[in-house]
Amino acid sequence: MSGNDKFEGFIPDMMKEMTKILGIEFSINVVKDARYGLCNNGNCTGMIGEILRGEAELAIADLTVAPKRVLTVDFTQPFMTxxxxxxxxxxxxxxxxxxxxxxxxxxxxxxxxxxxxxxxxxxxxxxxxxxxxxxxxxxxxxxxxxxxxxxxxxxxxxxxxxxxxxxxxxxxxxxxxxxxxxxxGYGIAMAKGIAVRTNEGVFEVRTLLDHAILQMRYDSTLELLQSKWWPKKC
Structure with a gap:
């Protein structure tokens, strides 16, 4: 397998559902240092660092919306707790x-x-x-x-x-x-203040992603994906 097909799990499935709602495409890359990310004296590791350096546009994982992180990057509302x-x-x-x-x-x-x-x-x-x-x-x-x-x-x-x-x-x-x-709460991280132009106007990326998360919550998509990937086997 190649490209996004190399990955499976809750996050890839959630991203596929988001593309249907927002009409976007995405490419999954694994964070190079295998870390979620912290910043110390301006040096940032993990997914947070890759966002700030422009190496990735979004960080999507069980990434905690932590106090220090929200000063560095923007987060969506939690898609899972x-x-x-x-x-x-x-x-x-x-x-x-x-x-x-x-x-x-x-x-x-x-x-x-x-x-x-x-x-x-x-x-x-x-x-x-x-x-x-x-x-x-x-x-x-x-x-x-x-x-x-x-x-x-x-x-x-x-x-x-x-x-x-x-x-x-x-x-x-x-x-x-x-x-x-x-x-x-686990949220999607991105650089602060980024926005895109759509057919309906200019929106912050965070707002569009929040819209997709809310839609998936209202139509039970997130609940169904959790049941799929966390079945009770034992």
Whole structure:
């Protein structure tokens, strides 16, 4: 397969539906450094950096609408909500809470340089601080997922709820422990203030994308796509 056909999942399907509503074409590219993106002293990584450098026009993923990011790029309204969750493999039946994991000596894996790491290290909630103190950063989620699934170590991987639910439905030995650590929205990011001319006038790109998201919410397209990609198998 080539082009967009190389990709499958909720996001590509959602983008296809958006093209029907907006009459646009798109080309999917994977972010080069495998990061969502943060900015430090003007240097921005991940998808956020590629947007700012003009290497991409939109960033579409389970990209958290975070306080620092909205000062750098524009976001649409959330197309999905979620939060940071904890995923473990073959847990003891008595391990049901994050406190249980900490008491039994579990350490935690988290993708470095993203909003999840920043959230944990800046949170003043006691359980979040304890997790942050036993945190090991990894390059990407798949690295942590493979370790949790195959290594037999006392480790848990932190993941967005959508990612955790998908893998827990594919591998019945995996379990999401406790409730999400926070509540966030996932939005589409773009450079600030960009606009396009249409047959109906000049619109900010964010407004057009918000229109498409609302349309997909009203006609249940987003709900149907979630049911397709997060089936309950276990």
């Amino acid at each position: 979620g939060g940071v969750t904890v995923l473990v493999n073959n847990p003891d039946p008595n391990l049901n809470t994050l406190e249980d994991l900490l008491e039994h000596g579990y350490s935690f894996l988290c993708v470095g340089g993203g909003s999840t790491e920043n959230f944990l290290k800046s949170s003043r909630v006691s359980i979040h601080e304890k997790i942050a103190n036993s945190l090991e950063t990894i390059t990407n989620f798949n690295e942590g997922f493979e370790r949790v699934l195959k290594s037999g170590e006392k480790i848990a991987v932190l993941a967005e709820l959508s990612t955790a639910k998908y893998h827990a439905s594919e591998h019945c030995s995996l379990k999401i422990i406790g409730e999400p650590l926070n509540s966030v």
